[in-house]
Amino acid sequence: MLTQPNxxxxxxxxxxxxxxxxLGAGGKMGPTLAKRLHLALREAGRNARVLAASRFESASAVAELRDAGVETVSCDFLDSAKVQALPRVPNVLFLAGRKFGSAGDPDLTWAMNTIVPAHVAEQYRDSRIVAFSTGNVYPFVTPEQGGCVxxxxPAPRGEYAQSCLGRERVFEYYSKHYQTPYLLFRLNYAIDLRYGVxxxxxxxxxxxxxxxLSVPAVNVLWQGDANSYAMRSLELCxxxxxSLNVTGPETIQVRRAAEFFAKRFDREAIFNGESSGTALLNxxxxxxxxxxxxxxxxxxxxEAVATWVESGGxxxxxxxxxxxxxxKF
Structure with a gap:
């Protein structure tokens, strides 16, 4: 379902x-997004190429993409010369970035989230670019407020979120400087069965x-839907x-979700922490x-997550x- 185009x-x-x-195709979403776009093109009778660029620390990830018909390019995006050597194409999906470990190595987080965008913006100044961002750039709000628009x-909390706003500002600068069309894809909480809230x-x-229960509520979105939105956002640049907020229409109470899983698993839901009353909601x-x-x-x-976890997925x-x-992530 993650790769099957609608x-x-x-x-x-x-x-x-x-x-x-x-760009950044070796992470959680990149492989399925690249494969979904490739399949959509083939089902549409088109022969356009889909290329995937990443450091690709896993040889199996490269083989999987190539087997699916996606061309792969190895690239360290912090190396400007290597970015300049990437093929220039009219359509760019930018997924590169850093979150986990940000608190312990903030300089690398800032480099990945602000220097890399500058390298990419120069190389692809004549393209249109969907640049992944995050709802973390917004302030925390109460669930009753219905989410930020x-x-x-922006009111980013912590260095990770601040660096993400920095990424947006870099792309905004280059969009004006070169008249490059951009869409800042503010995604929060994409879910697949292996990962997510x-x-x-x-x-x-x-x-x-x-x-x-410190954070009382969340937004979620199936990663297959996120993939679909991402590719089609190229037409909105x-x-x-x-900027475009990307998530599902529902606001899910964390307590309610835990109680659902407890009933589904015939277990007791145990809670700790007190609700702050606010959350990152879009x-x-x-x-x-x-x-x-x-x-x-x-x-x-x-329901799908419950079945997956219960079956030992x-x-x-x-x-x-x-x-x-x-x-602090």
């Missing part, structure tokens, strides 16, 4: 002119560990750059108006740290 993807692929490169002033909560309940109504509602609902996601063993309120 009708909207295929219609988009029929309109897409030229090749596309996915794109016109709300719901996986964290489900695993904690299944193992009898307490679920922290503008100069000056525009209002993605502009995304849904432009690109449609997600195909997978939050309830369907919770593999995970990435990487916590989302969604309960962090001080911005």
């Amino acid at each position: 009708a909207a993807d295929i219609a988009f692929a029929q309109r897409l002119e030229g090749d596309t490169i996915v 794109e016109t709300d002033a 719901l996986v964290d909560i489900a695993q904690q309940v299944y193992a009898g560990r307490p679920v922290n 503008t100069s000056p750059a525009r 209002n993605a109504s502009a995304c849904h108006a432009a690109l449609g509602y997600p195909e997978v609902t939050a309830d369907q996601l919770m 593999t995970t990435l063993n990487k916590a989302t740290k969604f309960q962090v309120t001080d911005g």
